[in-house]
Amino acid sequence: MLFQNNYLPNSVVAYAQDYEHGKFEPYHAHNCAQLIHTLSGVIRVETRLGSWVIPPNRGMWIPAGIEHSLYMTGLVKVRTLFIDPLARADLPHDCSVIDVSMLLKALIIEALELPKEIVSGGRDERIIELILDELRRLSSVSFYVPLPSLCCFGFFV
Template sequence: MSINGQTAVHERPIPPLDALPRPLYARSESLARAERTRMHHHPWVQLSYAIRGVLHVHTPGESFVAPPQRAVWIPAQMEHEVFSFANTEMRSLYLDATLFGAPHDHCRVIEITPLTHELIKQFCTLETEYDEQGEAGRLSLVLVDQLRRAREVSMSLPLPQDPRALQLCRQLQDTPDDARTLAEWGCQLGASEKTLRRILLRETGLSFRIWRQRLRLLGSIEELGRGVRVTQVALNFGYQSTSAYIAAFREHFGVTPGDFFSG
C-alpha cells in the first residue's frame, strides 16, 4: 500500500528485539527515503514520534497521522504498520506495558509538549542499559509521567470492515483527489449508494462526505510539512479552491494550514 499515492516506499526491517533492556527503551533513526515497516505487533507499548517529518500509522481498523508536535501511541499487542516519508528524523520509544493501565489501551495520537519533546531528545542520547537508580533513571520516570498525562488529539481516520466500503476507502487513500460521488462508487463496487452510506456510517461513525474530508485534511499535512504551497496542496487533495481548503482545515484543526506547524 502506498502513502498518498507514493509507490517508491522502501521496506524497513523490524528491529530484532526479544525483550526490552529497560522498562523504557529508545531508538533514534534518520530516514533518508520513504520507509515502511510491515504489519507486526510486540508485547510492549510503542510511541512513534518524528522530530522532523510526518508519520502514518495503520492498524487493522484505523489510520493515524502524526506531524512533529504529535506522536502515535501504539498499545502492546496491537497490529500496526508505520510509514515515514523521506528525510524523517524518528525517535521511537518502547515502554513496558505494566507502566500504563487501562486508559492507555487503545491506539491514538497524543500531543507532544515542548517539555516532552526535550525529554525525548535527551533520553534518546542515553546508553541502552542506563542506570535506573541514577540520573538517567530519574529522567525516564519524568518522561513516563509526562506521557501518562499527554492529551489525545483528533488525528485518526476510522476504516470500515465491510470489503466493499474498505475497497472504496483504500482507493481514496491512494487517490484523495478522486471526486466521484458515492453513487458512482456504488456502480463500481456493486452496491447501492444507500447501502454504502449506511455501511460507512455504521462502521466508521462518519458520513461519506465527512470521512473523505478528514482523509484529505490528514493526508495534506505531509505536503504542508514539506513546504508545498497551500494552493497546490488544495488542488492535490481535491479542493475546488484554496479558500475552501483553508476553511475546512481551520474548522477541523482550529488553525490555518500556514499556522499548523508553528505550534
C-alpha cells in the same frame, strides 16, 4: 523490527531512526508499547482498526501487541520510545495521535543517551520515571480515520 521477540532492558528505551521519502515498514507488532515522535516529515500509520497521520512535532501512542505498518512522506526523522506495558498501569490502551510537550520532547532526546544499565536511584532512573509521568498526561488530537466496515454498505461479514 525492534522488540518483537526480545524484551526491553529497562522500562523505557529510546531509539532514533531517519527514513527517506516513500519508505515503508510492513505490518509488525512489538511486545511493548511504542511512542512514535516525528521531528520532520509525515508518517501514516495503518492498523486493522484504522489509519492515523503523524505530522511533524506530534507523536502517536501504539499499545503493546498492536499490529501496524508505517508509510513515510518526506524526509522523516523519528524518535521513538519503547515502553514496558507493565511500567505503569494507567498508560493508554488505545492508539492515538498525541501532542508532544516540550518537556517530553527533551526527555526523549535525553533518553537516547541513557546507558543500557540504569543505576537505581540515579539521574538516569529519574529521567525514565519522569518520562513515564509525562506519558500519563498525553493528550490526543484528531488525526484518526476509521476503516469502513462492509456492514455499512448493506453487507454483513
